[in-house]
Amino acid sequence: MTLRVNDLKVYYQTLRGDVHALDGVTFDLADGEIMGLAGESGCGKTTLGKSLIRLDSRMRHIGGTIELDGKDVPIADEKAMVPLRYHEISLIPQYAMSALNPTRKIGRMINDLLRARGVRPADIADELKRRLELVGLDTDVLDRFPIELSGGMKQRVVMVMSTLLNPSLLIADEVTSALDVSTQRAVAESLVEFRDREYIKSMVFVTHDISLVYQMADTIMVMYAGHIVEKASASTIVNAPRHPYTQMLISALPEVGSTTEQGRLEGIPGTPPGLLNPPTGCRFKDRCPLAFAKCAERPPLVEIEPGHWAACWKTG
Ligand SMILES: Nc1ncnc2c1ncn2[C@@H]1O[C@H](COP(=O)(O)OP(=O)(O)OP(=O)(O)O)[C@@H](O)[C@H]1O
Numbered sequence: 001m002t003l004r005v006n007d008l009k010v011y012y013q014t015l016r017g018d019v020h021a022l023d024g025v026t027f028d029l030a031d032g033e034i035m036g037l038a039g040e041s042g043c044g045k046t047t048l049g050k051s052l053i054r055l056d057s058r059m060r061h062i063g064g065t066i067e068l069d070g071k072d073v074p075i076a077d078e079k080a081m082v083p084l085r086y087h088e089i090s091l092i093p094q095y096a097m098s099a100l101n102p103t104r105k106i107g108r109m110i111n112d113l114l115r116a117r118g119v120r121p122a123d124i125a126d127e128l129k130r131r132l133e134l135v136g137l138d139t140d141v142l143d144r145f146p147i148e149l150s151g152g153m154k155q156r157v158v159m160v161m162s163t164l165l166n167p168s169l170l171i172a173d174e175v176t177s178a179l180d181v182s183t184q185r186a187v188a189e190s191l192v193e194f195r196d197r198e199y200i201k202s203m204v205f206v207t208h209d210i211s212l213v214y215q216m217a218d219t220i221m222v223m224y225a226g227h228i229v230e231k232a233s234a235s236t237i238v239n240a241p242r243h244p245y246t247q248m249l250i251s252a253l254p255e256v257g258s259t260t261e262q263g264r265l266e267g268i269p270g271t272p273p274g275l276l277n278p279p280t281g282c283r284f285k286d287r288c289p290l291a292f293a294k295c296a297e298r299p300p301l302v303e304i305e306p307g308h309w310a311a312c313w314k315t316g
Pocket residue numbers: 012013014019021039040041042043044045046047048058275
């Protein structure tokens with residue numbers, strides 16, 4: 001599986017104008033790669049995750065392409081996207097565990113989902129049991145209602161449901177943020193296990209928590225105000241970041257490997273620009289200690305060393 005996203009632009013239409021949430025996003029995801037997607041709230045992480053699978057009614061595809069194994073992913077064509085979901089690309093959305101239908105037992109929900117995808121539940125029953133066991137759930141969860149499960153159990157159910165048809169690409173959006181620290185780690189480890197067992201091939205793991213993603217991801221991509229600013233191996237992003245924003249993001253971490261949730265971004269003065277009328281050029285320039293005249297132009301995302309991309313005039 002190879003994902004290739006090229007100059008993707010997706011805006012939200014609002015009464016006040018277009019919100020430029022993704023403004024020319026380009027990156028590749030290799031077969032087997034687990035990529036953490038990080039950045040401050042509102043930088044476009046969720047929009048990017050959704051754009052790979054389902055545009056909601058306010059999202060507009062302005063330009064750019066997405067290719068999965070060389071084939072165009074027709075994101076603006078809702079009908080053409082249906083066969084791809086769950087089979088090729090699957091999304092665990094933010095708050096997925098709270099969105100489980102409270103009036104349906106888990107087993108029934110899974111069967112409905114399978115039938116809607118043209119799969120007979122009986123054909124997959126053994127595999128379903130194996131996967132529930134793998135994530136530490138007893139099969140009697142199938143007979144229970146969501147309200148009878150803890151948050152961590154619901155999150156594992158959602159993980160199993162989303163990956164049951166072995167999608168090539170899984171997008172996991174903040175799947176651990178509502179969980180306690182030890183459950184977070186267990187959920188993240190299960191997702192890595194899913195990749196190792198080839199239930200999924202590659203994954204985009206959207207998170208605020210660089211400490212968590214550092215331990216599980218192969219690469220980390222950092223977004224800022226609708227742009228990609230840097231992508232590299234997880235250890236390079238944490239230990240030798242080159243973009244000034246990534247450097248500030250990392251230095252604001254209390255301690256690498258720590259999972260303290262609060263206050264980690266307080267070290268960066270100022271706030272990201274609004275995306276209704278975003279500034280031209282580098283969008284970080286107003287907060288950047290290194291900004292100079294050239295930053296009035298948008299810096300291209302360039303490969304500064306093998307496997308390490310950055311969009312900054314000072315690093316090129
Ligand atoms: N339905 C919407 N209508 C208008 N603007 C939106 C909508 N959803 C998101 N946005 C805007 O798009 C931008 C990107 O939002 P997005 O949710 O993708 O960011 P994020 O990085 O995922 O944030 P968070 O970490 O808080 O989830 C933000 O400026 C946000 O205000």
